[in-house]
Amino acid sequence: MLELWDLNQPTIPSRSTLYHLDLASIGTASVESLTGYITRLAESHSVYPGVLMEREIAPLVAKQYAGANLHTIYSHTCALNGTGVMASDLVQALNKLTGHNRLHLLTMLSWSKVLPSRALMRSTRAWCPKCYEEQRVNGYEIYEPLLWTLNVVKICPIHQQLLCSRCPHCHESNLPLTWRSRTGHCFKCEKWLGSSSPSSSECKDLAETELEWLVWAANAVGELIAAAPVLENEISKERVAHGLSNCAKHFSEGNIAKFSRLIQTPTNTVWLWCNGKNLPQLDALVRLCFCLRISVLELLTQDVIKITDSSVRLLPKSCQQRKHRAAIKLVNHEQVRSQLEKVLLDHKLPPPSLEATARDLGYHRETLNRNFKDLCRAISTQYDQYERVRYLNSVDKCCEEVRQVVLRLNSQSVYPSEARVSEHLTKPGHLRHKKVRGVLQETRKSLGLKK
Ligand SMILES: [Zn+2]
Numbered sequence: 001m002l003e004l005w006d007l008n009q010p011t012i013p014s015r016s017t018l019y020h021l022d023l024a025s026i027g028t029a030s031v032e033s034l035t036g037y038i039t040r041l042a043e044s045h046s047v048y049p050g051v052l053m054e055r056e057i058a059p060l061v062a063k064q065y066a067g068a069n070l071h072t073i074y075s076h077t078c079a080l081n082g083t084g085v086m087a088s089d090l091v092q093a094l095n096k097l098t099g100h101n102r103l104h105l106l107t108m109l110s111w112s113k114v115l116p117s118r119a120l121m122r123s124t125r126a127w128c129p130k131c132y133e134e135q136r137v138n139g140y141e142i143y144e145p146l147l148w149t150l151n152v153v154k155i156c157p158i159h160q161q162l163l164c165s166r167c168p169h170c171h172e173s174n175l176p177l178t179w180r181s182r183t184g185h186c187f188k189c190e191k192w193l194g195s196s197s198p199s200s201s202e203c204k205d206l207a208e209t210e211l212e213w214l215v216w217a218a219n220a221v222g223e224l225i226a227a228a229p230v231l232e233n234e235i236s237k238e239r240v241a242h243g244l245s246n247c248a249k250h251f252s253e254g255n256i257a258k259f260s261r262l263i264q265t266p267t268n269t270v271w272l273w274c275n276g277k278n279l280p281q282l283d284a285l286v287r288l289c290f291c292l293r294i295s296v297l298e299l300l301t302q303d304v305i306k307i308t309d310s311s312v313r314l315l316p317k318s319c320q321q322r323k324h325r326a327a328i329k330l331v332n333h334e335q336v337r338s339q340l341e342k343v344l345l346d347h348k349l350p351p352p353s354l355e356a357t358a359r360d361l362g363y364h365r366e367t368l369n370r371n372f373k374d375l376c377r378a379i380s381t382q383y384d385q386y387e388r389v390r391y392l393n394s395v396d397k398c399c400e401e402v403r404q405v406v407l408r409l410n411s412q413s414v415y416p417s418e419a420r421v422s423e424h425l426t427k428p429g430h431l432r433h434k435k436v437r438g439v440l441q442e443t444r445k446s447l448g449l450k451k
């Protein structure tokens, strides 16, 4: 027998249900998006993404939003690349089906603790025709970067060209993922979207400051995306507040009003950020880091932020936030503000509702809302959270009560029907709650009683 003939059985790794396609550009600013990956995966199996989602993915997600059924999540497909549960459900299902374990890196999930989902993702598809064309000409795999799916990114940092959102052939816009999505092609007319010729999206008409800002924003977000696989520090809300407070100390000796003027943001909003009551949305974060010439990635991940230049940059006119509707004049604007801040800081139990706070201060709730939108929202949130916890506690208490009542009735040889049990409860209404009903049934079962 030939000595070279190895008779040992080769080890064959376990097979995945769907192809284990390589993830494009992982760990770089150009990593692909999850919706783009689904499209490529569907293409490799020669089916439409809609079919793949319905037949293979939906049964694993099995949720109310009809388990990844594209017809029902139609206008929310942008959330599939985002920070929420739709993205995490899909990642879990796809990891299982493809044998990957890092598909979350094709979404913004790594940043879910510090980036509010509001206005984070772009609701329609955007692309750089030159990137597509380059991928095609060079024979690379064609794919859609995650960077293009974020609202704050308006430009391709490689080609310095504004991202397109309307097909040059049919002039329609596309959703991020549709039943018949095809990489690099319009989802409506199915024509190729790549092009190397100068287009109307060229940046040559942009002012220099405008271009500087757009490229800076795209690169700053690209840095976040690239860093996702190697994050060392725990991502936390507190660090963001701490970082912002430190910036306020550095740039305005801790004077929040002065600091908010520097970053061109309303004082109330900045106060809530610095006190950890609210988190800035990604677009606000990128704007303020641009003004202060600091890195967004550092602000979100480091305890100490490098400040190399203390001069503050102005945002170009086009991206300055539109002035809010002139606030109704309050007689004592500053005084009311500090009273509202006090309500938040006092942590009174139970916390007052916004309605009660307004009554106490002698103003109409709407007037407060118009003048101090963020503070009012924070007061309402504090109240709602407390009420929610109180409700859940009372449900738990009711569960215990139900258990006792069932045991007692049974020991008196009385069948513990729902109607009888409810007569003995402090809050009979809770019997509608699934958990309470569950306890009722379980206790009966443990006594050998029929349901
Ligand atoms: Zn490009």
Ligand SMILES: [Zn+2]
Pocket (backbone or CB within 6 Å): 167, 168, 169, 170, 171, 172, 186, 187, 188, 189, 190, 191
């Ligand atoms: Zn088209």
